[in-house]
Amino acid sequence: MSAYAYVAPTSISEVLTLLDDHVRSGRGTQILAGGTDVMVQMRSVNREPRTFIDIKRLEETNRLHVGAEEVYIGSAIPSARMQEHAELKTLYPGLLEAADLIGSTQVQGRATICGNLCNASPAGDSIPALIAAGAVCDIATPDGSRELAVEDFVVGVGQNALADGEFLLGVMLRRPQASTKDAYLRFTPRTEMDIAVAGVGVSVTLDGPNCIAARVAIGAVATKALLVVDAAEALIGTTLDDAALQLAGMACQAAAQPISDKRGSAGYRKKVVAVLCRRALAIARDRALGR
Numbered sequence: 001m002s003a004y005a006y007v008a009p010t011s012i013s014e015v016l017t018l019l020d021d022h023v024r025s026g027r028g029t030q031i032l033a034g035g036t037d038v039m040v041q042m043r044s045v046n047r048e049p050r051t052f053i054d055i056k057r058l059e060e061t062n063r064l065h066v067g068a069e070e071v072y073i074g075s076a077i078p079s080a081r082m083q084e085h086a087e088l089k090t091l092y093p094g095l096l097e098a099a100d101l102i103g104s105t106q107v108q109g110r111a112t113i114c115g116n117l118c119n120a121s122p123a124g125d126s127i128p129a130l131i132a133a134g135a136v137c138d139i140a141t142p143d144g145s146r147e148l149a150v151e152d153f154v155v156g157v158g159q160n161a162l163a164d165g166e167f168l169l170g171v172m173l174r175r176p177q178a179s180t181k182d183a184y185l186r187f188t189p190r191t192e193m194d195i196a197v198a199g200v201g202v203s204v205t206l207d208g209p210n211c212i213a214a215r216v217a218i219g220a221v222a223t224k225a226l227l228v229v230d231a232a233e234a235l236i237g238t239t240l241d242d243a244a245l246q247l248a249g250m251a252c253q254a255a256a257q258p259i260s261d262k263r264g265s266a267g268y269r270k271k272v273v274a275v276l277c278r279r280a281l282a283i284a285r286d287r288a289l290g291r
């Protein structure tokens, strides 16, 4: 008789071997990070017997490093630990804002941004923020490792680009310059514990008053979070004045392909995403200007 099983390996190679053995035997596995999606889904979505592979005991997945060049957030790092890291908060206020929106204080004690990313919900809050910040996935593979930009990691609703036998070790970010700042805003019908009707992550880099680089990503308005290149192009070379923000908002509106559901109609979501884009950009601009 088949049943649930739980294993908590301590090395990457052990995880990879477990994944490989299960692929060969045909028994299902699921990686377990904070479990805040897994626990809900095993009751309501997928009750199939399978082996949970807990990745919280690996040294690599517990790595939270802010270096001179690179920032690394391991896949077992819960949102609460990110919030306690003062330097990370200064460097990536937008990403931390997004992680801070995931669930309640209790949920954040466990929930990881990598779990949020792997779960691949269109409304996952950290995903647009990670895309805006230019994060890259560090994926453990049977042959070593591979890197993939976050915007290419989610491939559909609940689907990510991990192949059988792979798992996410963490996300890597380039340490931003002092004049680069991000922001994340979402809109929900309720003030607490609801998923986004729309979300926008932005990052801008200024040279004096001028915008020299930008990234804009939208969430909950398509089957996956989208990088909106047209929005960034509307910003670069401007002082991020109202006219530029308006154009970026319109680009987000044009890129959005939302559904209508109980949280809002498609037309409503399109309007909201443009407003959120303008507001998030104004926040990021003011942060970059030190206001």
Ligand SMILES: Cc1cc2nc3c(=O)[nH]c(=O)nc-3n(C[C@H](O)[C@H](O)[C@H](O)COP(=O)(O)OP(=O)(O)OC[C@H]3O[C@@H](n4cnc5c(N)ncnc54)[C@H](O)[C@@H]3O)c2cc1C
Pocket: 030, 031, 032, 033, 034, 035, 036, 037, 038, 039, 040, 055, 075, 101, 102, 103, 104, 107, 110, 111, 112, 113, 114, 115, 116, 117, 118, 119, 123, 124, 125, 126, 162, 166, 167, 168, 169, 193, 194, 195
């Ligand atoms: C009450 C409540 C409120 C919530 N509110 C929000 C919210 O406001 N916004 C939001 O975006 N989400 C919300 N969530 C969803 C959830 O908390 C987040 O998606 C969370 O970030 C998931 O992280 P986790 O570490 O718990 O992932 P887990 O539940 O452990 O895993 C999630 C999925 O990713 C896979 N996975 C996890 N880590 C890896 C890895 N390293 N490699 C490969 N696959 C992996 C798992 O197999 C699973 O399929 C909420 C959940 C609850 C219960």
